[in-house]
Structures are given as C-alpha cells and as structure tokens.
Amino acid sequence: MQIDPKDYDSARIYQLMTSVIVPRPIAWVSTLSKDGVPNLAPFSYFSGITSQPPLVSIAAGRRRGARKDTTNNASSTGELVINIVTEAQLENMVRTSGEYPPELDEIELVGVTPLPSIKVKAPRIAEAPIQLECRTRQILEISPGIVDLIIAEIVLVHVADGIPVSDNLFIPTESFQPVARLGGQRYATLGSIRDIERPR
Ligand SMILES: Cc1cc2nc3c(=O)[nH]c(=O)nc-3n(C[C@H](O)[C@H](O)[C@H](O)COP(=O)(O)O)c2cc1C
Numbered sequence: 001m002q003i004d005p006k007d008y009d010s011a012r013i014y015q016l017m018t019s020v021i022v023p024r025p026i027a028w029v030s031t032l033s034k035d036g037v038p039n040l041a042p043f044s045y046f047s048g049i050t051s052q053p054p055l056v057s058i059a060a061g062r063r064r065g066a067r068k069d070t071t072n073n074a075s076s077t078g079e080l081v082i083n084i085v086t087e088a089q090l091e092n093m094v095r096t097s098g099e100y101p102p103e104l105d106e107i108e109l110v111g112v113t114p115l116p117s118i119k120v121k122a123p124r125i126a127e128a129p130i131q132l133e134c135r136t137r138q139i140l141e142i143s144p145g146i147v148d149l150i151i152a153e154i155v156l157v158h159v160a161d162g163i164p165v166s167d168n169l170f171i172p173t174e175s176f177q178p179v180a181r182l183g184g185q186r187y188a189t190l191g192s193i194r195d196i197e198r199p200r
Contacts, residue, residue, distance in 0.1 A: 018044075019183030026181055027058055028083040028093050030114070031073035031122045033102060038114060038123060039069045040096045040106040042085070044181040054154040055137065056082065061147050069102045071148045074136045079120035080152055083128030086177050087189055092127075093179075119156045129160040129176040 005013050018024075027046035031039045045059035060071045067075075074080045085093045092110040100106060107114050107123065114123035117133050124131035134152035142149045159165055163175045173190060180188045 015183065018181075022182045023180030023188045024182075026085045026093065026179065027056070028085050028089075028096070028125065028128065029058065029070050029074075030081045030083060030107065030125055031070055031079065032077055033069070033073050034076040037103060038105045038107045039073055039102070040110075040112070040125070041068070041070050042093050042097050043070070046082075049151070056132070056134065056152055056154065058082075058150045058152070059142070059147050060150060062145065063099065065145050067148060071139065071150060072102070073122075074150050074152065075139050077121065078136045079122045080134050080136065080150070081117055081120065081122045081124045082132040082134060082152075082154075083125040084130040084132075084176065085179050086127075086129060087179050089127050090179050090187060117156070124158060129163055130171075131158040132156075133158070 003016060005016075008016075024044040025046055027043045029041055029043055033039065043058045043060060047057050049055040049057050058070075060068045062068065070080070089112070092112060095110050096106040100109070107125070113126035115126045117124050117131075120133045120135065122133075124133070132154045133156040134154050136150060137153050138151040140149040140151065141147075159171065160176070163171060165171050174193065177190060182188050
C-alpha cells in the first residue's frame with residue numbers, strides 16, 4: 001500500500017504520522033500567562049533541534065484558528081519550562097491536555113507541585129525528574145492559521161538528586177524512566193536497551 005498525503009484529510013494524516021513517527025518524547029510544558037496564571041500542557045511534536053545553541057522545537061496546533069495557551073504564554077513572557085514525564089505522572093499529564101480556559105491552572109487541577117525556576121519565572125514541576133528552563137527564541141507560523149512552531153533555547157537543566165550524571169553529561173535513560181507517546185491514545189515505557197558502538 002502507498003499513501004500519498006495529498007489524497008487524505010489532515011485528521012488522517014495526523015493519525016498516520018503519529019502512528020509511524022514513534023516513540024515520541026513528551027514535553028510537559030509549564031508557562032505563566034502575562035497576568036501570572038500558571039499553565040501546564042503536554043506536546044509530543046517535540047524535538048531537540050541542535051545542541052549549539054541548545055534548541056528545541058514544539059509544534060503547537062491552533063484551536064479553531066486561535067493559539068493555544070502555551071503558545072500565547074511562550075510568546076508574551078518569552079519563557080517556558082519543559083518537564084520530562086515519568087510513568088507515575090502519565091495520567092496527570094494526559095489530564096492536563098484537556099481544553100481548559102486560560103484562567104484555569106492545570107498545575108493545581110492535577111495536584112502536582114510547582115517549584116520556582118532559577119532563570120525564568122515559569123514554574124517547574126517537582127514530580128518531573130528532569131526540567132529544562134527555556135527562553136523562547138522564535139515562534140514561526142509554519143502552517144498559517146493552523147500550527148505554530150515554538151523554537152526555544154534551554155538555559156538551565158535541573159536533574160533530580162539520585163540521577164547519575166557523568167562528567168561528559170551523559171545520563172542513563174533507565175535512571176529517570178521517561179514515557180513516550182505512540183499513535184492514538186497509546187503510550188510506551190522504556191523497553192530493553194542495547195549498546196552498539198559506532199564505526200570510526
Ligand atoms: C501526550 C500528548 C501530546 C500532545 N502533543 C501535542 C502537540 O505536539 N501539539 C499540539 O498542538 N497539541 C498536543 N497535544 C494536545 C495539547 O496538550 C492540548 O491541546 C492542550 O489543551 C494544550 O493546552 P494549552 O492550551 O494550555 O496550551 C498533546 C496531548 C497529549 C495528551
């Protein structure tokens with residue numbers, strides 16, 4: 001079977017892409033509105049772009065043409081925190097993806113613990129073993145009226161006590177047990193890990 005995206009509607013292409021581009025890391029993004037209302041929402045069209053400088057991207061779809069709260073906040077305050085999700089927070093993370101009004105604080109809704117950040121004003125989430133404080137670099141309207149691409153620079157990384165960090169900053173994945181998103185409503189936990197040396 002061959003599937004040509006131009007023969008299908010965007011809902012099907014979304015299903016197709018999110019089924020085959022797997023497993024995807026989940027950015028659980030905490031922000032503050034310009035009036036100081038906290039917001040927390042997950043995004044799995046999330047990727048590291050480059051390490052020099054340390055940039056990540058998050059593609060945030062619009063809702064009936066309107067920017068999501070995360071995009072508005074990352075734009076108006078210029079800041080966001082990406083919290084890494086573990087299995088213990090899977091249900092809470094999914095709950096924060098509901099379509100809530102901007103006045104609703106999802107951190108309070110699901111009862112996770114906000115901690116002050118150091119370089120940004122947006123809070124980080126204590127239950128996440130790794131938190132990336134970020135500053136917004138650019139917001140590109142990559143699909144006009146439909147999707148905004150948030151490009152952000154990591155300015156500080158918090159690693160929970162007990163997670164080993166080697167001198168070269170390698171962190172073994174099994175020490176923090178991240179969850180990943182698959183197609184539909186499916187999630188994956190860490191499977192078996194293999195080490196393979198690269199050729200010189
Ligand atoms: C695991 C997961 C991943 C998600 N990934 C994305 C994504 O990459 N882009 C997006 O626009 N919405 C994504 N969503 C939906 C948003 O979380 C949802 O629209 C949320 O309400 C946005 O919140 P906000 O308006 O407070 O920013 C995802 C939802 C879940 C549960």
